[in-house]
Amino acid sequence: MSPELISILVLVVVFVIATTRSINMGALAFAAAFGVGTLVAGLDADGIFAGFPGSLFVVLVGVTYLFAIAHANGTTDWLVHGAVRLVGGRVALIPWMMFAITGLLTAIGAVSPAAVAIVAPIALSFAARYKISPLLMGAMVVHGAQGGGFSPISIYGAIVNGIVADEGLAGDPVFLFLASLVVNLVIAAVLFVVLGGLKLPRHAAEPVGDDEDASEDTAARHLTPVRIATLAALAALVVAVLGFDLDAGLTAISLAVLLSVFWPKTSKEAVAQISWPTVLLICGVITYVGVLQEMGTIDYAGNSVSDIGVPLLGALLICYIGAIVSAFASSVGIMGALIPLAVPFLAQGQVGAVGMIAALAISATVVDVSPFSTNGALVLAAARDIDRDRFFRQLMVYGGIMVVVVPAVVWLAMVVPGFGR
Numbered sequence: 001m002s003p004e005l006i007s008i009l010v011l012v013v014v015f016v017i018a019t020t021r022s023i024n025m026g027a028l029a030f031a032a033a034f035g036v037g038t039l040v041a042g043l044d045a046d047g048i049f050a051g052f053p054g055s056l057f058v059v060l061v062g063v064t065y066l067f068a069i070a071h072a073n074g075t076t077d078w079l080v081h082g083a084v085r086l087v088g089g090r091v092a093l094i095p096w097m098m099f100a101i102t103g104l105l106t107a108i109g110a111v112s113p114a115a116v117a118i119v120a121p122i123a124l125s126f127a128a129r130y131k132i133s134p135l136l137m138g139a140m141v142v143h144g145a146q147g148g149g150f151s152p153i154s155i156y157g158a159i160v161n162g163i164v165a166d167e168g169l170a171g172d173p174v175f176l177f178l179a180s181l182v183v184n185l186v187i188a189a190v191l192f193v194v195l196g197g198l199k200l201p202r203h204a205a206e207p208v209g210d211d212e213d214a215s216e217d218t219a220a221r222h223l224t225p226v227r228i229a230t231l232a233a234l235a236a237l238v239v240a241v242l243g244f245d246l247d248a249g250l251t252a253i254s255l256a257v258l259l260s261v262f263w264p265k266t267s268k269e270a271v272a273q274i275s276w277p278t279v280l281l282i283c284g285v286i287t288y289v290g291v292l293q294e295m296g297t298i299d300y301a302g303n304s305v306s307d308i309g310v311p312l313l314g315a316l317l318i319c320y321i322g323a324i325v326s327a328f329a330s331s332v333g334i335m336g337a338l339i340p341l342a343v344p345f346l347a348q349g350q351v352g353a354v355g356m357i358a359a360l361a362i363s364a365t366v367v368d369v370s371p372f373s374t375n376g377a378l379v380l381a382a383a384r385d386i387d388r389d390r391f392f393r394q395l396m397v398y399g400g401i402m403v404v405v406v407p408a409v410v411w412l413a414m415v416v417p418g419f420g421r
Contacts, residue, residue, distance in 0.1 A: 003040045004300035007292055010036050011337065014288070015325055019372070024277055025333050026284025033288040041295035051290010053283055055249065059158055060279045062252030063109040066233065068273035069259050073266040075230040076105070076118045078223065091130045092200040095137055098123040099144035099188055103181070107148030108238055109248065111155045111275050112331075112365075113374040115145045120382040128384040135394045136195035138379035140188055142369045147184035150177045150361060153241045153248055159282065159332060160361050163339045169346060170353045179358040183366065183410065187402075226263045233259055278332070285333040289340050311350040315359070315415045318342055319407035322364035327372060327403050331365045338364070355414035363407040370399030 010032050018025035033051075037043040070076050079101065087093040098119055105115035120141050127137040149156040152173040164171035192198070233255040240246040260267035308314045318338060326334045338360060346353045368375040371392050376399060383391050 003295060004297040006040055007036050007295060007297045024280055026281035029284035029288040033291045037291045041291060043291065043294060047294060048291060051287045053286045056159065056162060057279060057283055058249030060155065060282060061274055062249035063155060064111055064114060064275040065270055066252040066256040067110045067114055068270035069256055069267045070230050071118060072269055073226045073230060073263065075227045078227055090202055092197065092202045094126050095132065095140040095192065095197060098137065099140045102141050102144035103148030106145045106154050107151040108234060109153055111278055112145045112149050113378060114275060116141055116375045116378045120378050124382040124384055132200060133195040134383050134386055134391055135398065136191055136197060139191050139369050142375045142379060143184040143188045145375065146365045146368060147181045149365060150180040152177065153238065156332065158248065160335055160357065163336065164357055167340060167343045172354045175354055176358050176361060179414065180362050183362050226266055229259060282332050282336060285336045289337055293340060312416060315351050315356055316411045319359050319363040319411050322360050323367050323403045323407045326364040327367040327370040327399050331368055334364045335361060351415060359410040359414045362410050366406045367399055367402045369395060369402065371395040
């Protein structure tokens with residue numbers, strides 16, 4: 001068996017073990033990088049660590065650190081509750097407000113699971129109180145997170161655009177962001193109609209629930225000095241990155257440290273709340289991909305897809321691989337692995353890189369409502385006053401529909417029109 005094939009099989013084993021044994025895929029990928037790099041590729045430690053994404057590590061830590069502080073001091077709760085007040089309690093608008101809030105959070109830098117973790121408990125509480133379909137509300141939260149998830153300053157956007165730049169591919173960060181936003185908006189609109197959104201009251205309605213539910217929704221409504229400062233810090237992050245092209249990770253860490261100096265009590269728990277599992281996952285997978293690049297596996301796999309002889313079919317297969325695996329594992333990890341694997345395939349020029357990257361990114365993230373993914377699991381955990389087993393099956397069926405339908409649709413819309421250009 002060739003070294004390239006061994007390294008690919010090890011990658012498959014990493015995905016399978018991570019899915020079935022609940023082990024962090026990044027930790028497995030680091031171990032795989034060590035084993036394959038040393039025993040198969042003959043690399044030393046320096047060669048293995050050459051692929052470690054240092055700048056991405058800083059982005060992940062810095063951004064999640066800042067948002068952990070915002071969560072700890074109640075700024076994110078204030079944003080969500082303020083948004084609900086803006087719609088005057090109109091029940092029909094609440095799902096869309098949840099979509100918008102999670103989209104905004106991920107668009108300005110929150111990791112998708114972090115945004116869902118913040119908004120989903122509040123959104124599903126509203127679903128229980130106002131008799132809104134929990135599937136509708138949960139899906140709106142997840143699709144909102146993915147809709148904003150590929151902005152140029154977001155975690156997903158930084159990862160994909162960084163990989164595209166490193167691989168020398170043609171990229172378009174604005175197209176990637178807008179494509180994901182439009183796809184998720186369309187899906188959300190269809191869900192809203194299918195799951196009874198048009199039947200929801202378009203006026204302020206009395207909640208269905210007890211006083212405890214009401215008291216939860218009246219919490220954290222005051223704009224305190226620390227929340228004002230945190231809102232200013234989030235705005236400063238956007239301006240610094242977009243207006244002055246400063247590094248998102250270093251800027252976020254600096255702003256988080258500044259908030260911690262003045263409000264240490266509300267910030268001391270933030271370091272522990274950094275998304276360390278996500279950091280480990282992404283850095284591990286990308287380090288292993290670096291080993292694959294070093295030993296020539298990337299070219300081997302890409303040429304194998306190209307040998308199919310039908311470029312459009314190869315593109316479709318890559319999108320389906322991303323969707324299927326991502327429904328059971330990390331979307332970020334899948335993108336980190338599949339985009340480099342598609343480089344030799346894209347280098348032929350018959351399939352447009354911009355459309356292909358967008359189609360792959362959307363295919364790998366739109367399925368995150370699956371209960372086996374982090375976002376879907378968070379929605380399932382946040383559901384209240386329902387048959388949890390039935391809700392699990394609903395999420396599983398809906399996730400399956402996304403896996404089957406979306407890759408083909410985005411392939412038709414974004415890959416086929418650019419074929420041969």
